Amino acid sequence: MTTVMEETPVAMRTEGPRRSWPAVVALALFEARRLLLRIPMLLAFALYVAWIVWRTPKLENGHPALQDADRATQTGPLLIALVVLLCVNQAVLRSKRRDTERHFAVLVLEPWRRTTAHVLSVVAPALLVAAGVLAQFGWSAFKSDAVGSGSPAELLVGPLTVLLFGAIGVLLARLVTSAFAAPLLIVLFFFLFVAGTFPAADGERGLRWLAPVIGENSSFALPSDLMGRPAVWHALYLLGLALTVALVAVLAGGSRSWALGGAVAAALALAVTAGAVQTSDLPAATIAARETATHTPEKVQPCVRRNGSTYCAFPEWMPRTAIWSGVVDHVRSLAGGTAHRQPLVVRQRIDATYGLTGDSAIRPSTTPHQVTVGTRWGGPRVPEFSAAVSSVLVAGDEKATEGMCDGRTVTVMWLALSWLPDPMQSLRDVRLDDSVTGSAIVLSPTNPMEMTTGQTDVVRELLGKPRDTVAARVKAHWTELTTPKVTSARAAQLLGVAAPKEADKCG
Numbered sequence: 001m002t003t004v005m006e007e008t009p010v011a012m013r014t015e016g017p018r019r020s021w022p023a024v025v026a027l028a029l030f031e032a033r034r035l036l037l038r039i040p041m042l043l044a045f046a047l048y049v050a051w052i053v054w055r056t057p058k059l060e061n062g063h064p065a066l067q068d069a070d071r072a073t074q075t076g077p078l079l080i081a082l083v084v085l086l087c088v089n090q091a092v093l094r095s096k097r098r099d100t101e102r103h104f105a106v107l108v109l110e111p112w113r114r115t116t117a118h119v120l121s122v123v124a125p126a127l128l129v130a131a132g133v134l135a136q137f138g139w140s141a142f143k144s145d146a147v148g149s150g151s152p153a154e155l156l157v158g159p160l161t162v163l164l165f166g167a168i169g170v171l172l173a174r175l176v177t178s179a180f181a182a183p184l185l186i187v188l189f190f191f192l193f194v195a196g197t198f199p200a201a202d203g204e205r206g207l208r209w210l211a212p213v214i215g216e217n218s219s220f221a222l223p224s225d226l227m228g229r230p231a232v233w234h235a236l237y238l239l240g241l242a243l244t245v246a247l248v249a250v251l252a253g254g255s256r257s258w259a260l261g262g263a264v265a266a267a268l269a270l271a272v273t274a275g276a277v278q279t280s281d282l283p284a285a286t287i288a289a290r291e292t293a294t295h296t297p298e299k300v301q302p303c304v305r306r307n308g309s310t311y312c313a314f315p316e317w318m319p320r321t322a323i324w325s326g327v328v329d330h331v332r333s334l335a336g337g338t339a340h341r342q343p344l345v346v347r348q349r350i351d352a353t354y355g356l357t358g359d360s361a362i363r364p365s366t367t368p369h370q371v372t373v374g375t376r377w378g379g380p381r382v383p384e385f386s387a388a389v390s391s392v393l394v395a396g397d398e399k400a401t402e403g404m405c406d407g408r409t410v411t412v413m414w415l416a417l418s419w420l421p422d423p424m425q426s427l428r429d430v431r432l433d434d435s436v437t438g439s440a441i442v443l444s445p446t447n448p449m450e451m452t453t454g455q456t457d458v459v460r461e462l463l464g465k466p467r468d469t470v471a472a473r474v475k476a477h478w479t480e481l482t483t484p485k486v487t488s489a490r491a492a493q494l495l496g497v498a499a500p501k502e503a504d505k506c507g
Contacts, residue, residue, distance in 0.1 A: 024113050028120035035087055035121050036128075044083040045125075048132060051076045056139045061378030063147075065221035065316070069140035070150035073133045074213045077158030081165035081212075082186050084125050088166050089182035092118050092173035115174060115253030119246045122166030130159040145323070145377070148316045149224050153231035160238035161212040165189075167242050171249035204228055204355050209278045212238060216356035221375040223314045226293055228286045228355050230278040237278055240271030282355075290352040297349060308341070313348040317375060321346075324373055327382065330419040331389045334471050336478025339393040345370045346389075349445070364398035364446040372398060372445040383417060383430040384443050390415035391449065394482045398446050405506035407491030409451055411481045413442070413459045414470065414495075423463040436460055439506075454500025455488050461497045470495060 035041060059072055092115070133155050140146055172181055192211070208214060209230065216229070244267040247260060292299055293314070303312040304321055309328055311321035324346050332340060349372045351360040365372060371392050373385055390412045391401040401412075413427070420426040428434050432441040432448070437456060442449040451459070462470055477494040480486060489499035 027117035031121035032124035063378035070154035085169035089169035112253035112255035174252035237274035243267035336475035
């Protein structure tokens with residue numbers, strides 16, 4: 001009897017695409033967790049949080065315009081983006097570095113699917129950055145004196161930059177297996193984008209908008225409709241660029257899908273189109289609106305009356321008229337003569353001709369009893385505006401204060417500073433050199449004034465005396481104190497303090 005032994009064929013287990021994608025997601029979650037727990041990543045996020053906590057409360061002296069606060073969220077994520085590039089690049093190269101690449105051949109996931117998982121792992125730090133951006137912007141938005149409106153497109157720049165740099169790290173690993181490639185690329189990016197050496201074009205648009213983050217800082221804030229920043233197109237440009245790099249990385253990982261090739265073409269078209277639009281010239285409508293806001297702001301500004309004075313501002317700043325009114329009322333209450341009841345017109349004025357890239361001084365107004373106020377507030381802006389109010393009450397209009405170099409300066413500065421909580425600190429804040437001795441330039445919303453050494457000494461001595469005592473003398477001698485060419489020595493005598501030794505002589 002013969003027994004025939006037959007070998008039973010072993011059933012081969014195959015995994016189709018449907019069974020592979022759950023594995024891709026599982027691998028992506030695993031890599032995302034490892035990515036976030038890397039020491040460089042933990043340090044980067046710690047610095048990012050510290051940067052938010054340190055910078056946000058001091059943004060615009062705690063009185064932010066939200067159209068500036070959204071841009072303030074874009075710089076910090078650059079650090080996270082550079083670290084993500086490095087760490088995800090090392091993660092992709094891990095199998096080659098540890099010589100385990102050959103073991104992946106027996107697994108379900110092909111190389112391009114593993115590449116997809118690494119690309120998806122970058123979403124985790126991008127989401128954390130998005131949370132940080134929302135926290136930073138929300139911190140400013142919930143301040144009681146916040147004005148304006150932010151742009152969602154500007155807020156997306158930080159997370160999209162992280163996605164873009166992460167995709168670059170994956171692609172670099174698929175093209176260059178050297179571990180030194182990523183650090184060298186980070187150095188290059190640092191000098192290009194962080195150190196500000198990216199090629200820039202003249203004007204507000206141009207090639208500079210091809211960089212991930214376009215920082216524009218100005219001494220004043222602009223109304224939202226005058227910003228002229230192609231924020232939406234820039235966000236679409238970053239999205240298209242990130243998708244293009246990510247999909248090319250998957251192709252470099254070995255995928256031969258026609259659908260993937262089509263997706264690359266679509267993403268590249270989005271990046272090219274958005275990139276071209278964002279570098280185009282400024283729209284004519286924006287230029288015309290800026291001209292109107294600069295030269296004839298009364299055409300676009302509503303006004304409100306408070307305690308006899310009129311306050312005109314761009315619509316987004318109307319809530320601040322109550323604060324400006326408080327300053328005017330304090331200064332006017334200390335003045336004498338008709339100035340004690342003089343109605344003023346406080347008008348918000350800007351020079352928006354060159355957008356956020358400009359920093360031109362605002363010319364003094366020749367309109368009687370009109371005071372200029374800017375779009376910034378808080379910190380030194382308060383004594384600056386107070387000085388503008390007092391100078392108009394003393395001289396009659398802003399133009400008359402140009403070249404004023406006599407005893408009226410003493411009256412102007414005492415009126416401006418004596419009512420503030422810390423007059424000596426306000427004196428320091430309002431002077432260009434932050435001093436309380438010697439001659440100095442006094443800042444103002446329009447052209448600055450000047451204080452001589454003698455005038456500074458008199459003002460400093462007056463600020464040390466009881467306010468009510470000095471106020472009584474100011475009101476009693478108001479006519480002579482506000483007469484052109486009155487000397488500082490005579491003003492000091494009328495106000496009951498020692499006269500300066502030197503004559504009035506401005507530089």
